[in-house]
Amino acid sequence: MNATTDRPIDRWFASYSGDHRNETNQLIHVICVPAILWSVIALLWCIPVPEGLLLPGAWAALAMFAAWMFYYRASKPLGLGMLGLFVLMGFFTRLLQETLGLTGLLYAAIAVFVVAWIGQFVGHKIEGRKPSFLTDLTYLLIGPAWVLAKLYRRLGWHY
8 A cells, every 4th residue: 555545535535536537527526516415415404303303404414414524534634624515505505495495495406416416427428437436335425525635636735
């Protein structure tokens, strides 16, 4: 094992990158992966909660916390970045709920989810490789961190 693959997150990224070499596919992923992440948060936000016991969005908050723990254990800098993204996406989702209502938020989340996944599959058609999550569902969590790691590298930050 070399220095770039000592940590599990580096091994995940190396494997994920192998399925995402085409620049067009990478660009599609940089757009669609965050869109899918937001849409999942919004869909979870729309799940009813026991009235008076929990606030709307509680299921989304629980899922974001669990995902954040995964990211933070894999890489503290990426974990902090994902925490920031989760907070922003949570605020955005709350704003949309207040603006569109819960039904409007649900429809928006479904639309974004469907369009972004179509984009992902178009990207993989261009790439000529199947999506990574078809071999291991953990790659559904790796995608957002991979996109964030690309941003970190561009900014000269270490993850």
